[in-house]
Amino acid sequence: YDHSDIFVLPSxxxxxxxxxxxxxxxxxxxxxxxxxxMPGNFEDVQAGRLxxxxxxGVLAEALQTLLATPAMRVRMGQAAREQSHSFPTxxxxxxxxHSVLQNxxxxxxxxxxxx
Numbered sequence: 001y002d003h004s005d006i007f008v009l010p011s012x013x014x015x016x017x018x019x020x021x022x023x024x025x026x027x028x029x030x031x032x033x034x035x036x037x038m039p040g041n042f043e044d045v046q047a048g049r050l051x052x053x054x055x056x057g058v059l060a061e062a063l064q065t066l067l068a069t070p071a072m073r074v075r076m077g078q079a080a081r082e083q084s085h086s087f088p089t090x091x092x093x094x095x096x097x098h099s100v101l102q103n104x105x106x107x108x109x110x111x112x113x114x115x
Contacts, residue, residue: 041087046076047079
């Protein structure tokens with residue numbers, strides 16, 4: 001990441017994409033497809049460009065624009081880094097998962113006792 005100007009992920013399937021989150025934490029603008037959990041990484045922040053996976057020309061255009069506009073790369077990279085502070089830490093994610101699993105277990109136990 002240290003020697004990169006842009007993070008590009010033209011994947012047709014992604015959950016939240018840890019690689020994208022790592023790149024954003026390093027201050028890289030992201031260019032990729034608006035699929036799966038990718039838009040959730042951005043929310044309303046202009047931290048790069050997500051485009052339709054059905055039009056590779058739009059992906060190329062987004063890359064060309066960022067490559068030709070250093071000020072935009074810097075601005076989007078800063079926004080990406082700031083947005084990354086809202087991502088849960090591993091400890092927070094573990095607590096969330098633990099809560100979900102506890103709720104599932106309670107619901108399973110409760111439904112097993114129901115007539």
